[in-house]
Amino acid sequence: MNPVPPPAGCLACGVCCHSMLPTFVRLTGDDWSRLGPAAERVAHFIGHRAYMRMNAGHCAALELRSGPDGAVQFFCTVYATRPQICRDLARGSPECLGELSAKAGRVKSGAGL
Numbered sequence: 001m002n003p004v005p006p007p008a009g010c011l012a013c014g015v016c017c018h019s020m021l022p023t024f025v026r027l028t029g030d031d032w033s034r035l036g037p038a039a040e041r042v043a044h045f046i047g048h049r050a051y052m053r054m055n056a057g058h059c060a061a062l063e064l065r066s067g068p069d070g071a072v073q074f075f076c077t078v079y080a081t082r083p084q085i086c087r088d089l090a091r092g093s094p095e096c097l098g099e100l101s102a103k104a105g106r107v108k109s110g111a112g113l
């Protein structure tokens with residue numbers, strides 16, 4: 001299979017913020033603290049561990065907005081305080097390309113993951 005090239009910007013993609021798994025984005029104690037007041041809104045505990053909440057197939061912190069050209073933009077509402085795992089997933093990295101290969105078509109079509 002041909003690798004899926006990363007888009008020019010993450011705003012046009014949002015693929016790595018999508019999953020149906022409730023435990024997709026695990027948080028450390030530092031992550032929870034960094035989120036500050038937003039933590040209660042976008043994160044929660046499952047058992048003894050903290051995770052970003054997942055809603056409609058994507059992270060609860062992700063907002064789908066209409067860009068200047070009318071195209072959808074995938075906007076992280078906690079970008080400045082996002083979890084370390086999100087900081088580490090650089091655009092164009094093997095992890096990014098793996099996410100794109102696994103899910104890009106499904107996110108584009110609006111179908112669940």
Ligand code: SF4
Pocket residue numbers: 006007009010011013014015016017089090091092096097099100
């Ligand atoms: S890091 Fe990769 S998969 Fe995630 S939004 Fe950016 S281009 Fe998409």
Ligand code: SF4
Pocket residue numbers: 016017025052059060061062063075076077078079082083086
């Ligand atoms: S915190 Fe932001 S970057 Fe991380 S999965 Fe959620 S929306 Fe995506």
